[in-house]
Amino acid sequence: MYRYLDSRPAGNSSISLLARAIGKIAQTEGDHTTAIPALTLHRRNAPTKPLHCIYGLGLGVVVQGEKQVMLGDAVIDYGPGQSMVTTIDLPVVTHVARASFHEPFLGLVLTLDSRHVVQMASEMELPQPSRGGVYRPISIEALDGPLVEALARLVGLLDEPALLPRLAPLIQQEITIRLLAGPHGSQLQHLVASGSPSQQIAKAVAWLKQNFTRTLHVDELAARAHMSPSTFRQHFRNITGISPLQFQKQLRLQEARQLMLNQDLDAGNAGGQVGYQSASQFNREYSRLFGTPPQRDVRRMRAN
Known part of the structure; x- marks a missing residue:
């Protein structure tokens, strides 16, 4: 660090x-x-x-x-x-x-x-x-x-x-x-520099933000950025600090958290709406990111 x-x-x-x-x-x-x-x-x-x-x-x-x-x-x-x-x-x-x-x-x-x-x-x-x-x-x-x-x-x-x-x-x-x-x-x-790696990664990030519920194929995202998969992963991690898959995961979990907080959805429905097909995987990854299971985390946020 x-x-x-x-x-x-x-x-x-x-x-x-x-x-x-x-x-x-x-x-x-x-x-x-x-x-x-x-x-x-x-x-x-x-x-x-x-x-x-x-x-x-x-x-x-x-x-x-x-x-x-x-x-x-x-x-x-x-x-x-x-x-x-x-x-x-x-x-x-x-x-x-x-x-x-x-x-x-x-x-x-x-x-x-x-x-x-x-x-x-x-x-x-x-x-x-x-x-x-x-x-x-x-x-x-x-x-x-x-x-x-x-x-x-x-x-x-x-x-x-x-x-x-x-x-x-x-x-x-x-x-x-x-x-x-x-x-x-x-x-x-x-x-804004045309064709620069940073601009290509910025475009990839924008695409992920709009399509985070879709299954992620890094090879296709790398092709969009006109890079090999290994080069794309390296530039993506250098700029964002995490891998494309971790980036998508955080987008999904952040959105699910807002759905539960603002629309009163339960964990199963929120996870499904952001792209998770397994409720247990959603609960496990949510707890890993936010430090506590979904429903308990939402109750804590509402109390605060």
């Missing part, structure tokens, strides 16, 4: 301004959706237990407290003044590592639109990522002042509903441009 921390956070004054803007709206503990569909605000008053979830293409920012994300064997810590960009859908385990009632964890997540990223990258004169450059599906970088200011303006727009429909898309576009032009830019460009 390895751990990596990134560079120095941005100035305290700009981070504090963004923290106040988030805290003004996220006054209660939890995850807060907003009038900007791509933007969610987050507050925790105490450290949390590890949670399995899927991170999609987006920008995460911590302005108070600390968070830890585990991707495969990698342990990623980030805190105030740091930003995290995820370039493809990834199954991760995450938890808030530092938070208290008097100094809660505060952060935001802004989902990025892949079409806008591709369009902006094509219109900007950006240096092409080197073929030998290392592609990281999750990158942690220090926030710079202009990006923090753009994020603060976006959050501040939530108090101006009359202006929000006109200005929010413009500020979101500015944020995408600043990400492409900043330290995260090389990782985002790997995603």
Whole structure:
């Protein structure tokens, strides 16, 4: 297992301004959706237990407290003044590592639109990522002042509903441009570089996300990516931290968990809907991933 921390956070004054803007709206503990569909605000008053979830293409920012994300064997810590960009859908385990009632964890997540990223990258004169450059599906970088200011303006727009429909898309576009032009830019460009292994794996991940209930044939998925099966498996594991079969399994189990939680399905029906033909196999793999049998896990989540 390895751990990596990134560079120095941005100035305290700009981070504090963004923290106040988030805290003004996220006054209660939890995850807060907003009038900007791509933007969610987050507050925790105490450290949390590890949670399995899927991170999609987006920008995460911590302005108070600390968070830890585990991707495969990698342990990623980030805190105030740091930003995290995820370039493809990834199954991760995450938890808030530092938070208290008097100094809660505060952060935001802004989902990025892949079409806008591709369009902006094509219109900007950006240096092409080197073929030998290392592609990281999750990158942690220090926030710079202009990006923090753009994020603060976006959050501040939530108090101006009359202006929000006109200005929010413009500020979101500015944020995408600043990400492409900043330290995260090389990782985002790997995603859009035509024919690159990272782009092919991103397409395979997107296909899996849409078709996770189907029987997985890795050879066919490798052919879609124009790779041999062994090369495909190697690139897939290097980028996502797990094998294609493990990735599909986590997608299935995450979806089954949501079906049981939100639609009150029992374990047998939920497992069948996500592609499991054996109830015992579903229960066994669910317990291995989430640490407890399906029905007990759902009761615990509802109680919390």
